[in-house]
Amino acid sequence: MNAIDRIGVKVIAAADIPTGNVKPLLFELAGLLEAWLSKGESASIDLRSLPLTRGDYAELEAALGSGAVSASVEAIGASEVRETRYPGVWRVTHRNEAGEVAADLLEVCGLPEILRAPAEDAADGLIRLKEALQP
Amino acid sequence: MTTLGDSLLASGVSRRAFLKFCTALTSLMALPPGMAPAVAQALAKAKRPSVIWLSFQECTGCTESLTRSNSPTLENLILDLVSLDYHHTLQAASGFAAEAAREHAMKEFDGKYLLLVDGSIPTSDGGIYGAWGGESFVDILEQSAKGAAAVVAIGSCASFGGLPKANPNPTGARPVSDLVKNKPVINVPGCPPIAVVMTGVLAHYLTFGKIPELDAQGRPLAFYGETIHDRCYRRPFYDQGKFAKTFDDEGARSGWCLYELGCKGPITHNACATVKWNAGTSFPIQSGHGCLGCSEPDFWDKGSFYKALSTAEWGDAKTLGAAAAVGVAAGAAAAYLGRRRQERIEKEN
Amino acid sequence: MDLLTFARGPGMHWATTVFVIGVLWRLLGILLLRGRKDLSEPRRTAAWKGLRLIGLRSWPRKEFLGGTAFGEIMGYTFHIGFLVALFFYLPHILFFEDIAKGVIGVNFKRVFGFAWPYLPGGAIYFFSAVSLAALVAVLVHRIASPVKRMLSNFDDYFSWFVTIAPIATGMLAYSHYGAPYPTLLGLHLLSVELLMIWFPFGKLMHAFTMFLARGVQGVEFERRGASL
Numbered sequence: 001m002n003a004i005d006r007i008g009v010k011v012i013a014a015a016d017i018p019t020g021n022v023k024p025l026l027f028e029l030a031g032l033l034e035a036w037l038s039k040g041e042s043a044s045i046d047l048r049s050l051p052l053t054r055g056d057y058a059e060l061e062a063a064l065g066s067g068a069v070s071a072s073v074e075a076i077g078a079s080e081v082r083e084t085r086y087p088g089v090w091r092v093t094h095r096n097e098a099g100e101v102a103a104d105l106l107e108v109c110g111l112p113e114i115l116r117a118p119a120e121d122a123a124d125g126l127i128r129l130k131e132a133l134q135p
Numbered sequence: 136m137t138t139l140g141d142s143l144l145a146s147g148v149s150r151r152a153f154l155k156f157c158t159a160l161t162s163l164m165a166l167p168p169g170m171a172p173a174v175a176q177a178l179a180k181a182k183r184p185s186v187i188w189l190s191f192q193e194c195t196g197c198t199e200s201l202t203r204s205n206s207p208t209l210e211n212l213i214l215d216l217v218s219l220d221y222h223h224t225l226q227a228a229s230g231f232a233a234e235a236a237r238e239h240a241m242k243e244f245d246g247k248y249l250l251l252v253d254g255s256i257p258t259s260d261g262g263i264y265g266a267w268g269g270e271s272f273v274d275i276l277e278q279s280a281k282g283a284a285a286v287v288a289i290g291s292c293a294s295f296g297g298l299p300k301a302n303p304n305p306t307g308a309r310p311v312s313d314l315v316k317n318k319p320v321i322n323v324p325g326c327p328p329i330a331v332v333m334t335g336v337l338a339h340y341l342t343f344g345k346i347p348e349l350d351a352q353g354r355p356l357a358f359y360g361e362t363i364h365d366r367c368y369r370r371p372f373y374d375q376g377k378f379a380k381t382f383d384d385e386g387a388r389s390g391w392c393l394y395e396l397g398c399k400g401p402i403t404h405n406a407c408a409t410v411k412w413n414a415g416t417s418f419p420i421q422s423g424h425g426c427l428g429c430s431e432p433d434f435w436d437k438g439s440f441y442k443a444l445s446t447a448e449w450g451d452a453k454t455l456g457a458a459a460a461v462g463v464a465a466g467a468a469a470a471y472l473g474r475r476r477q478e479r480i481e482k483e484n
Numbered sequence: 485m486d487l488l489t490f491a492r493g494p495g496m497h498w499a500t501t502v503f504v505i506g507v508l509w510r511l512l513g514i515l516l517l518r519g520r521k522d523l524s525e526p527r528r529t530a531a532w533k534g535l536r537l538i539g540l541r542s543w544p545r546k547e548f549l550g551g552t553a554f555g556e557i558m559g560y561t562f563h564i565g566f567l568v569a570l571f572f573y574l575p576h577i578l579f580f581e582d583i584a585k586g587v588i589g590v591n592f593k594r595v596f597g598f599a600w601p602y603l604p605g606g607a608i609y610f611f612s613a614v615s616l617a618a619l620v621a622v623l624v625h626r627i628a629s630p631v632k633r634m635l636s637n638f639d640d641y642f643s644w645f646v647t648i649a650p651i652a653t654g655m656l657a658y659s660h661y662g663a664p665y666p667t668l669l670g671l672h673l674l675s676v677e678l679l680m681i682w683f684p685f686g687k688l689m690h691a692f693t694m695f696l697a698r699g700v701q702g703v704e705f706e707r708r709g710a711s712l
Contacts (some may be wrong), residue, residue: 017390046167074152076152094159096159103158113156119150121149
């Protein structure tokens with residue numbers, strides 16, 4: 001046996017250690033939710049701007065859970081919108097056409113912007129609808 | 136130049152898709168997500184500038200890193216945001232046809248094109264150590280920079296001189312900022328730079344039409360404002376005094392701090408600890424190897440990568456031996472003079 | 485070349501060289517002098533036993549404590565705090581081990597069988613703070629006491645400064661306070677280099693000469709039969 005085969009290998013997923021950054025994040029969400037309820041201010045948090053490990057993401061998932069609404073959007077790749085167990089707090093994950101995460105956000109609002117139909121797209125759609133109705 | 140909004144509309148991209156793209160772009164540029172509407176507004180009105188990429192004394196690692204960027208994908212970036220009119224590795228044309236394309240782009244978009252440079256520029260002996268088509272890199276850079284709106288020095292070689300500039304620098308390699316003096320220069324260092332950092336910096340310029348805020352070394356603050364140490368997830372171990380002593384020992388396997396193994400994280404400014412590499416997969420410290428300090432100037436000449444930051448270069452045994460010899464000689468001489476004085480005093484008394 | 489690169493490179497190189505030259509020069513310049521010839525008959529033959537004066541002088545006789553207690557206590561506080569911070573902080577240990585490996589060729593663990601122990605950064609910070617406070621206290625005492633103030637010269641004040649600078653800059657660097665970390669680290673290294681360069685030429689040489697002086701005096705006293 002080669003000397004190299006005799007070296008023991010232990011896989012340590014150091015990336016799975018939770019850093020404790022989820023708790024302050026939840027506090028921030030509470031503050032943002034309060035601001036939305038009292039002043040109607042929406043806000044979003046870019047999860048990738050925070051130093052979160054895989055362990056933290058798992059902790060976050062467990063803490064936020066899932067709520068009443070889940071939606072999928074197909075626009076240059078799939079986007080997933082899920083309301084957490086706290087209404088008004090949404091997890092929005094945008095993926096590109098290759099399936100990789102392009103943006104991962106927590107939005108505190110009545111409805112994430114991606115779900116609303118933009119006026120420009122509706123106007124385009126109206127033109128197509130009228131064309132389809134022509135004899 | 137048509138606006139980006141127009142070209143996207145023409146290619147059938149819905150407004151909803153465009154807004155999603157802008158959200159991703161905002162995240163990429165390390166801007167707060169609330170700025171996505173502003174980014175959308177700016178991007179819709181942005182022109183598709185011509186981008187010319189000059190590759191000089193480089194290893195192509197920066198291009199390799201950039202092609203691993205995922206969001207926006209390089210294909211997206213090339214096709215949608217920029218008109219990449221010249222790039223040795225990525226272009227289909229070669230030879231005179233390629234040079235003609237470059238000169239055409241430079242003339243048509245005079246004063247407005249973005250010049251990207253990777254690799255350092257050799258200047259010794261009239262610059263003969265780097266040339267293509269019969270022209271030296273020095274001359275090509277000078278001509279190309281003349282009509283550029285801004286210059287982006289991609290990678291440590293272009294930003295600071297990099298490996299070619301390392302001791303003894305036989306080709307007289309110099310960074311872009313040494314040679315381009317009258318145009319704004321953005322340094323995006325790293326060996327190579329992180330893919331999303333490169334595309335984020337480009338996206339910022341393309342969206343807002345101006346260069347992002349830079350630090351004293353000309354690096355965008357959004358990505359180079361903090362040191363690796365500031366955001367390292369192994370920081371708690373550093374603070375507790377838990378250090379790995381060798382590679383793969385018990386401490387290393389428990390994810391302890393790599394200070395003793397030469398990590399230069401405390402003095403290196405880059406986004407590796409937060410943005411990470413390969414779509415947030417990992418970065419050197421997470422994989423168990425100390426930071427090399429590759430986004431700092433002259434990192435090749437700062438001593439061993441595996442000696443701790445605190446082990447300054449005190450010299451070597453030979454120099455200290457020579458110093459000891461000098462000290463002994465001086466001491467002996469001083470003692471000799473002292474003894475003569477002692478004898479003289481004794482004789483007088 | 486930026487501050488840190490200079491401090492870690494040529495700065496340290498030259499400071500170490502000057503330190504080695506200076507210390508050997510001063511030490512040999514003293515050791516190679518001829519001792520005073522004592523022509524009297526020795527009262528006690530085992531004069532070497534007088535070397536124990538080195539230890540005995542570690543604390544003043546109670547007759548003198550009234551005037552010296554403050555200095556002694558502050559002195560010990562400073563020295564203990566300083567030496568703990570210097571020799572039991574891992575980055576410093578790595579520095580010394582690197583020199584030992586370069587000069588002698590073996591590492592600490594191989595020579596002594598165990599690794600050089602170290603304390604966590606927070607503990608070192610505490611010891612540094614204590615030694616810093618002691619240094620400030622003795623300076624205030626020196627300036628406030630009219631006798632001490634009159635006796636003090638450039639050596640006294642400058643040696644105080646080159647001693648407190650590394651401690652202060654080290655604490656600033658550790659807490660990342662006041663400037664970007666690379667700058668703070670560069671300043672810390674430069675202050676250490678200043679200390680190393682000044683060391684052989686001022687009263688800091690007491691680190692070596694104290695033992696020589698006490699030893700010589702102890703042997704002389706022992707030879708003459710005086711009580712130590």
